[in-house]
Amino acid sequence: xxxxxxxxxxxxxxxxxxxxxxxxxxxxxxxxxxxxxxxxxxxxxxxxxxxxxxxxxxxxxxxxxxxxxxxxxxxxxxxxxxxxxxxxxxxxxxxxxxxxxxxxxxxxxxxxxxxxxxxxxxxxxxxxxxxxxxxxxxxxxxxxxxxxxxxxxxxxxxxxxxxxxxxxxxxxxxxxxxxxxxxxxxxxxxxxxxxxxxxxxxxxxxxx
Numbered sequence: 001x002x003x004x005x006x007x008x009x010x011x012x013x014x015x016x017x018x019x020x021x022x023x024x025x026x027x028x029x030x031x032x033x034x035x036x037x038x039x040x041x042x043x044x045x046x047x048x049x050x051x052x053x054x055x056x057x058x059x060x061x062x063x064x065x066x067x068x069x070x071x072x073x074x075x076x077x078x079x080x081x082x083x084x085x086x087x088x089x090x091x092x093x094x095x096x097x098x099x100x101x102x103x104x105x106x107x108x109x110x111x112x113x114x115x116x117x118x119x120x121x122x123x124x125x126x127x128x129x130x131x132x133x134x135x136x137x138x139x140x141x142x143x144x145x146x147x148x149x150x151x152x153x154x155x156x157x158x159x160x161x162x163x164x165x166x167x168x169x170x171x172x173x174x175x176x177x178x179x180x181x182x183x184x185x186x187x188x189x190x191x192x193x194x195x196x197x198x199x200x201x202x203x204x205x206x207x208x
Contacts, residue, residue: 115185
């Protein structure tokens with residue numbers, strides 16, 4: 001029962017944060033994090049194209065990526081699993097590329113920028129690796145790498161969970177944002193490692 005409740009919460013967070021970028025397309029140009037950017041940057045067409053690509057396709061990847069871990073879908077609807085997987089990979093690659101670019105202009109200076117650029121690169125690497133592995137029919141390794149890929153993607157959720165804690169703890173938004181640029185995804189990879197290790201141990205136990 002508790003496991004099912006965790007899955008429901010996990011899916012709800014992914015869907016809610018995945019749909020959130022839609023508000024940027026409906027609100028004023030200085031909505032949200034854009035309100036902290038300079039007028040020159042907001043007028044830059046390259047930055048704007050990268051920003052909107054990143055949030056739109058990143059939201060899509062987050063909203064559909066969690067379904068790849070639903071065993072019932074993978075076993076009973078393999079066609080749907082593959083289609084959603086291809087959509088996730090395409091969205092993740094474009095969002096990761098544009099996100100790495102946008103990261104260079106992150107609010108908070110070098111510390112925040114290096115955190116978000118690193119996140120973009122890790123997301124790209126794990127996603128490309130997962131795709132190559134499934135193309136080579138290395139299914140277990142593919143699942144492992146997809147776990148890391150989605151852990152990076154889930155940084156969009158953990159960022160929003162951490163900020164309400166970090167701002168009062170550290171005393172101001174900027175300090176919190178510099179911290180969350182790393183905190184939103186590095187621990188996620190640690191959790192992905194623990195999940196993957198437990199899965200490997202369970203498989204070895206069955207094999208023995």
